[in-house]
Amino acid sequence: MISAIITLIIVLGLVIFVHELGHFVAAKRLGVKVEEFGFGFPPRLFGFQRFSGQKLEKLAEEEKIELTLTDYKVNGDTEVIKETVSDKIQEIDEIKMTKKWHFFLGNHLPNEQENLKGGTVYSINWLPLGGFVKIKGEQGDQKEEKDSFTHKKIWQRSLILSSGVLMNIVLATILISIGFYIGLPSVVSGDSETNRIRDLKIQIVSLASGSPAETADIKVGDTIKSINGQQFTTAEEVQNYNKERLGQTVSVTIQRGKETIEKEITLAEVDELGVGKMGVGLVETGLVSYSWYRAIWEGIKAAFYLTWQILVAFYELIKNLIVTQAVPPDIAGPIGIAVLTSQISRLGFIYILQFTALLSINLAILNFIPFPALDGGRVLLLLVEKIRGKALNQRIESLIHTAGFFIIIAFLIVVSVKDVSRFKESILGFFKNIIG
Numbered sequence: 001m002i003s004a005i006i007t008l009i010i011v012l013g014l015v016i017f018v019h020e021l022g023h024f025v026a027a028k029r030l031g032v033k034v035e036e037f038g039f040g041f042p043p044r045l046f047g048f049q050r051f052s053g054q055k056l057e058k059l060a061e062e063e064k065i066e067l068t069l070t071d072y073k074v075n076g077d078t079e080v081i082k083e084t085v086s087d088k089i090q091e092i093d094e095i096k097m098t099k100k101w102h103f104f105l106g107n108h109l110p111n112e113q114e115n116l117k118g119g120t121v122y123s124i125n126w127l128p129l130g131g132f133v134k135i136k137g138e139q140g141d142q143k144e145e146k147d148s149f150t151h152k153k154i155w156q157r158s159l160i161l162s163s164g165v166l167m168n169i170v171l172a173t174i175l176i177s178i179g180f181y182i183g184l185p186s187v188v189s190g191d192s193e194t195n196r197i198r199d200l201k202i203q204i205v206s207l208a209s210g211s212p213a214e215t216a217d218i219k220v221g222d223t224i225k226s227i228n229g230q231q232f233t234t235a236e237e238v239q240n241y242n243k244e245r246l247g248q249t250v251s252v253t254i255q256r257g258k259e260t261i262e263k264e265i266t267l268a269e270v271d272e273l274g275v276g277k278m279g280v281g282l283v284e285t286g287l288v289s290y291s292w293y294r295a296i297w298e299g300i301k302a303a304f305y306l307t308w309q310i311l312v313a314f315y316e317l318i319k320n321l322i323v324t325q326a327v328p329p330d331i332a333g334p335i336g337i338a339v340l341t342s343q344i345s346r347l348g349f350i351y352i353l354q355f356t357a358l359l360s361i362n363l364a365i366l367n368f369i370p371f372p373a374l375d376g377g378r379v380l381l382l383l384v385e386k387i388r389g390k391a392l393n394q395r396i397e398s399l400i401h402t403a404g405f406f407i408i409i410a411f412l413i414v415v416s417v418k419d420v421s422r423f424k425e426s427i428l429g430f431f432k433n434i435i436g
Contacts, residue, residue, distance in 0.1 A: 011355070018168060048123075175310070199286055310361055
C-alpha cells in the first residue's frame, strides 16, 4: 500500500510539475519575470535564488609621485624656490557582471545585496504533489513594467497560458514513445506483425452490469488464463467455448497483476443475442515494441489519437451534464484516481507509464476547457479583451475566476462522494492495512 501511495505522488507530481514547467519556460522565453518556480506546494522547505547585476571590482592600485618646483622672488633680489612632493594612490576599477546563488530555509528570502537584483526563487515545498509557478503581473498589476505578464501582447499572454497544456501533450508523447520502445500493452489483431508482439493474452476490457462475471468479482484488466483447465489463444475461442455451455458452471483461472485467482462462474444468456457468456468484453492484447525511431513516430500518432478520443469523451460528458444535470457514474475524481493508481501499480511499470500518459492528456484537455479559473477560461477572457479593445475590469475578472473556482470545487466534492461509494471496498481495505 505504501508503494501505491508513492506511485500516486510520483504520477500526479510529474504530470502537474510538467504542466507548470510549460508556463515557466514560456514566460522566461517571452521576457516575463517568474518570481517563483516551486516543486510541490507550500509551505516552503528550502529554496535557491540567484542575484545578478553590475558590480565595481578593484583590479589594482598604482602609486604616482610628483615633484613640483615653484620659484618666488621676495624683496627685490631674494629668490625662494618652493619644492612640492605629492604621493598619489590611483585605483584601477572594472565594472563586471556578477551572479551569485543563495540558499535559504523556509519562507525567509535572502536580502538583496547592493547593486544586485534578485531573480527567480526555485523552491522545494512540503507537499510533493506537482508544483506551481508565480509570474510577475499575473494578477493584473504592474502593467507598466516591461517584464510583467500584463505588459505583454495578447498573443504572448495566450501562449504563456497555453504552454502548460502543450507540455502535458509532449509528456504523454514521450511516455508513450518510451512505452512502445520497451513494449506497450496494446490491443492486437490478426494482421499485426507478430515479430514485434510478446506476452499475448486474452484480457477483460468491460463488464456487463449484473452479469455472472460481475457477480463473481471479476475486474476490468483481469486476464483469462484458462477455463476448466483449457487454455485459449484468441477471444473468439473463449466465446465459442462458453456458447456451448449455457447454464453450466465453469472454473475460470484469471491473472490479476501478480496474483492468480480461481473463480466459479455460471454462464447465462446476458444479452439480446442470446449468447451464453460471462458478461465480459474480451480483447487480445500483447506488449507491442518498435525500434527507437519507429517508437517515436508511433508515440506521436498514439498521443494525437488519444487526445482526439478524450476530447470526444469530454464533449459527451459536458453535453450529458447540461442535458441531464447528473454526473456520469463512471467519472473519477481525486479519490477515484488514487484508487485506480493503486490498482494499476500492481500491474507493473509499463502500465503505470501508460496510465501517466493518459492522465497527462486528460489534465491538458481539462485545463483548456474555456471555463473560469482554468487556463482555457483565462485565454477566453484574453479573446474577449482582443474583441473589446480593452481588458476587463480586474475586479470583475477576479470575481469570475473565483466563482469558477468554487464551482469546480463543488463538482469535485460531488464526484468524490461518488468515488467513496464506488470504491468503498478499496478505501476500507486501504485503512485496514494502515491500522493493521
